[in-house]
Structures are given as structure tokens and as C-alpha cells.
Amino acid sequence: MTDTQVAEIATSRRREATRQRLLDAAAEVFAEVGLDAASVEAICERAGFTRGAFYSNFATKDELFLELAGRVSRERVAVVTERVAELARDGVEITAQSALEMVQLVLGETGDDRLGILLMSEIRNHALRDPALAAAHLAQDDELRRSVAQIIADIGDAGGLSLRVPPEEAAGLMLTVWESATVRATMAGLDHEQVRGLTNAQLAGVAQLLIEPR
Amino acid sequence: MTDTQVAEIATSRRREATRQRLLDAAAEVFAEVGLDAASVEAICERAGFTRGAFYSNFATKDELFLELAGRVSRERVAVVTERVAELARDGVEITAQSALEMVQLVLGETGDDRLGILLMSEIRNHALRDPALAAAHLAQDDELRRSVAQIIADIGDAGGLSLRVPPEEAAGLMLTVWESATVRATMAGLDHEQVRGLTNAQLAGVAQLLIEPR
DNA sequence: GTCTATAGACAGATAGAC
């Protein structure tokens, strides 16, 4: 390996760190004031850089937002798929009233924080007007649904309970209710724990609806 | 009545018309580009006024947005409550498979257009960061839910079918699914009819879940 | 010493408010 290659790696390491810090700062600022109201200046200030660093790393604010949106969605999917993996690893062992278990598994520690909720809302809002963003958003949403569907199917098999709709539909409904509940609770000004409690309750109710009564 | 009084009424009439035109124009522009990106200039141009007229009627852009948000929510509620009234007037007459009827009644012709969807998303997004807007939004949402719950209860009584959850909960779920479906379909770039079709299908599915199997 | 990521000033454009 030549000296220049070593240098390149070192610099790109530093560069990558700068990128990440800018993305983290942007996430905060976007969540606080929204994409449009967030100035590049404010993002840089939060990250501890000046605008030179910004434009050295991103062509425009939109480009940064796009990358951030992707990151957020991927993280969301990752958390849930991790749960699927856990489930498969430990071997599922669920009893009759697994409605609540299902709930816990779907959102588990995913107790999305306020920042995450605000960011998702911001992304959704912009996706309604930006076809490219919309496509990416919908694709990642589908992936999330498939992951949740997998969990639900596994639980159904293991617990010996039958669902009134296919796992995919059940997953879609659960996710819809989950999002709606978190947004409403956050809007009502509740704190993290309360948001989670309310969301759990809502999800438990839907889970009961989804289970075939015997 | 004196001449000045007549003049005053005429003036306030004209003023009111100006306000409404500004609000209509703002609704369009906000839906198109979002609250922040919508310049007062653009709103005035759309309405056929100059900025002078704007600041004569509204103190700030935010004030106008607040008023518009209220108007949009009230309209939404009005459409649904009107349906409740119709229902009571005509006398309900629904048969076994009233799942779809329920759907039709809930959204009926409410096939919210693209503009309405974008506006609601914009309002929701801002309500997450503005407590005052959030309170108003949640209150109107509750009112809407109560109206729908009323419809559902009526249908339940008339059709002799029992629901697996209280009407309020059923209404909440239907509305959640309704909103989610319209947003997703709109995001996918579907046209008005397709959005409605997809939303109807989703709602029909949920209605089936809500009905007690016999 | 070289190289480049970053700082910070700068220009052009456009916003809101009156």
C-alpha cells in the first residue's frame, strides 16, 4: 500500500465522520423546525462546522435530506428485522394470549423517540410532493411491512392461533395503527413513556381484532 | 340605515370576499409547495391581489395558515356530520353485508381530493411542533371520530349486527386506515379514482374485521 | 512539504412586513 493510499483512507475516514456529524445535526434541526425552515447555516452550527464543510460534502440541502431520509428508513427496518432474527434464534414460544406478545415484538424497544417521529412526518410530508422520495419511502415501507409480516406469521405458527387476514395485511394494519398512535400521542404533548403506553394499548386492541376467535 | 352604514356593510362584504379568495389561493399554494416554501407573494399572485391586500387582512402568514387549518378541519367534520343527518333523515336500511355500506357512508363522496390530502398532511406536520395547532387539530379529529362513531352505531343497530369493539374505537380505526390509505395511494401517484378505489378496498377489509362473525 | 478538508468572506436572490 502506497503512502498516498494510506493518506486517502485516513482523509476519507475523517470525511466520513464529518458527513455523519452533519447528518446527525441535520436530523435534529429538521425535526425541530422542518426541512424548509432549517437553514444550512443552522445545521452547520449544530454540527460544529461552517458552511464550507457542508458544501464540500453535499451538493445541496436536498441531497443531504435524501440521504438522511434513507438512513432513517433503513434504521427503522433494521430494528425490526433484528427482532425477526432474534425470534428465529431463540425459538418462538408463545401462548394463547399472544396478542400482546405480538405487539411487544413489533415495536419492542422501537419506542421511537420524538426526533424519529418528527423526522418521519417530515419525510412523509415531502414525499407527497416528490415522486422520487415517494418511491423510496414506499419501498422501504413495504420492506418494513414484510418484516413485520414475517414476525406475525412466525408467532401464528408457533402459538397455534389463526389470523383472520393474511400476515401481510395484519402487518400493514398494525403499522398503520402504530404510526397513527405515536403521532397522536406525540401531538398531545405526552412524554416518551406515555406515548409508548398509549401506542401499546392501541396495538393490543387491533391485535385482538386480528386473532380468530375460537 | 345611513349611507355610511350601507357603505360599511358593502366594504366588509368586499373585505370578506378578499379574505376568502386569499384563503383559497393559500390553500392551493400551501398544498403545492408547503407552508414554508409558499411565499406571500405567490399567494397574492394566485389570488389576484398585491401584498398590500394581504397585510390588510392578515397580520402574518402564520395567522392565515391557522385560520385555513381551522377551515379545512371544520369542512371535513361538516361533510361527515351531514352524512349522519342524512342517515337519520332517510332512516337506515342496511342488510347483512353492511360492511361496504359502512365504508361508503364514512367516506361517501368525501373522496378527498389531492389538495385536501396535501393540506391535511401539511397541517399535521406543523401541528407536531405547534402545541396550539396540535390542540385544535386533535379536538377536531375527535369531533370527526364521534360523528363517524354515530354513523357506525346507527348502522349496527339497524342492521342487527354486532361489533367486536365499541363504535368509538371502530370509528378511530376506520379513520386511521382511511387516512393512511389515501396518503399512500396519493404518494404512489395514483389518480383520484384509483385513490378512492384502493381506500375503499382497505376500509372494506377493516370493516370485516370489526364485525362480529356469526 | 504536500494535499485537501475546512473556514469564512462574498454576491446574488428573495423573503416578509409595512
Add this chain to the structure above:
DNA sequence: GTCTATCTGTCTATAGAC
């Protein structure tokens, strides 16, 4: 139509990592 504030994106000099 004006005035002030602010924002974006560019450009150049430099600090600091190798």
C-alpha cells in the same frame, strides 16, 4: 415599491492531517 433580514451556493486562503 421599499427596506431589512436572511439564505443559498461560490470562491479563495489556510490549517492541519499525513
